[in-house]
Amino acid sequence: MLLASLNPAAVAAGADIDDAVRIDGVTLSRSDLVGAATSVAERVGGAATVAVLARPTPATVLAVVGCLIAGVPVVPVPADVGAAERRHILTDSGAQAWLGERPDDTDGLPHIPVRLHARSWHRYAEPPPDATALIVYTSGTTGLPKGVLLSRRAIAADLDMLAAAWQWTAEDTLVHGLPLYHVHGLVLGLLGSLRIGNRFVYTGKPTPENYAQAVSEGGSLVFGVPTVWSRIVADGDAARALAPARLLVSGSAPLPVPVFDGLAALSGHQPVERYGSTEALITLSTLAAGERRPGWVGLPLEGVTTRLVAEDGTAVPHDGESIGALHLQSPTLFDGYLNRPDATAEVLDADGWYHTGDVAVIDAGGMHRIVGRASVDLIKSGGFRIGAGEIETVLLGHAGVAEAAVIGAPDADLGQRIVAFVVGDAAPDELIDHVAQQLSVHKRPREVRVVDALPRNAMGKVLKKELLQWV
Incomplete structure (x- = not known):
């Protein structure tokens, strides 16, 4: 079954954990999760699809788990999504209600609250493996967001594959502070913990201090995006405080080599x-x-x-x-x-x-x-095929660069010219020469622009299509 560790029979047999989930100041035991989520399942059973405003709260956890128990597909909706995009998600998915928290504008949908202290011990049959578990909407960078249909089978397979790759067991305590409307935070972080049976700790804001505190309290498996890891490395004390952890995992965007090296040097963990x-x-x-x-x-x-x-x-x-x-x-x-x-x-x-x-x-x-x-990171310049990431890595190796993003801007002569946007205090000419010395000359930026910040989404990915508009 998808939520293997939430099998009510396992809880009844004494496999309970007092602090299975800690989120937003609330601690839920495994039996709390089973009882409260099953109560949710009774309220939504038979629905075709429901929307969950995926704020990091106990209500969100119970809403998602309750739907998985009942076999009702969940549409996780980002709390900060714009009104037009939210309406598209709701209309396209056919969501019949808001479950748990609700936005100020419900777009005419009924609201089903989640009762944190309600309990039910009804036993539900496991839904078919090919049934849709989640409908996760893409970011919409190439048009309106598209609903990605994720089956129970696919999610379970991925979590089991990762458990083997990362030696992830029920003895771990997983720590992260990532959004719960995305695969990284919701599927890997929350559902992974529920399937494998480990403790799950949500840090709240993913600050270096909060991560260090969670590890000091027993966190062993720590998830973060490059922006989080970069800030932890910049706060040397926080990075050193991660030494007791078992494994640090980075994803959702490329991890700059200097951040990898900084974590290894300060925490002892590659x-x-x-x-x-x-x-x-x-x-x-x-x-x-x-x-x-x-x-x-x-x-x-x-x-x-x-x-x-x-x-x-x-x-x-x-x-x-x-x-x-x-x-x-x-x-x-x-x-x-x-x-x-x-x-x-x-x-x-x-x-x-x-x-x-x-x-x-x-x-x-x-x-x-x-x-x-392929659309923004493969640069075709002067007959050469050049990867933006290779240039970004070299730029980040310069002491005067804190962040870097490279794009291919349209060019009448070259087809595309290499343009670098950097956050830092290095001179543009110095950085162009630095790249030319480290890589082939044709990979040097033709232009370097120093900016205060790079545009990023909630997962830390640089929005390169927005950078193209800056040229």
Whole structure:
């Protein structure tokens, strides 16, 4: 079953944990979760789809778990989503009610509150493995958000694969402060903990102080995005306080090599890096018991197959240098975009390969390095194919650069010219020379712009399409 550790029979047999979930000042035992979530299941059973305003609260936890027990698909809605985007999500998903917390404007939907202290011990049959568990909407960077259909089978498979890769067990205490409307925070963090049976601690704001405090109280498995890890490294005391943890995991965006090195030096932990998407969940990772190479996201998880494809459809060699489009097959793949067979056909081919939209390199040992999105991170300049991430890594290695993002801007002569946006105090000419000395001359930025901050989304990813508008 998907929520293996929430099996009521296991709780009845004495497998309870007093502090299974700690979130927003509330501590829930495993039996609290079972009783309160089953009460939620009784109130929503039979619904086609419900929306959950995914604030990090006990109500959100119980709403999601209650729907999973009842077999009702959940649409996690970001609390800060705009009104037009929220209306699209609700209309497109066919959500019949708000469950748990509700926004100020409910868009005409009824509201079903979650009662924290209600309890029910009704036994529900496990829904079919292929039933939809979550409908997670993409960020909408290329149009209106699309609803990604994630089955119970795909989620369970991914969590089991990660448990093996990260040696993740019920003895762990998982710590994070990431949004609960995204795969990283909701599926890996919360549902992973409930399936595996470990304790789950939500830090609130993902500050260095909160992470350090959670580890001091027993946190062993710590999830973060690069922005969080960068701030922890900048606060040396917080990074050193993570030493008692077992494993640090970074994802949702590339981890800069200097941050990887800083965590290793200060905490004693080389972080695990992994790669995934809403459509495929997590498919690549370095291993708890394997090599962790800065800038590389590891090997295919068990059951995952990858390939690199050139623009002419031929195979790209696994030489650690050649760039190709990343395709993959996996038991974790989504079941398509809701109401969008056209969009589904664009990324899922007839042979079951998912075309990720990312470009990557693979070395002879099977290690993967993600160059970035084909649309913004593969730069074609003067006849060369250049990965933006390689240049960003070199820029971040300069003492005068705190953050960096590289794009290919349209250029009448070169096709695209390399433009770097940096946060820091280094002179632009100095940075151009620095890249030319470290990499091939044709990879140097033609222009460096020093900015106060880079535009990022809630998961810390740089919004490069917005940067293109700055040129």
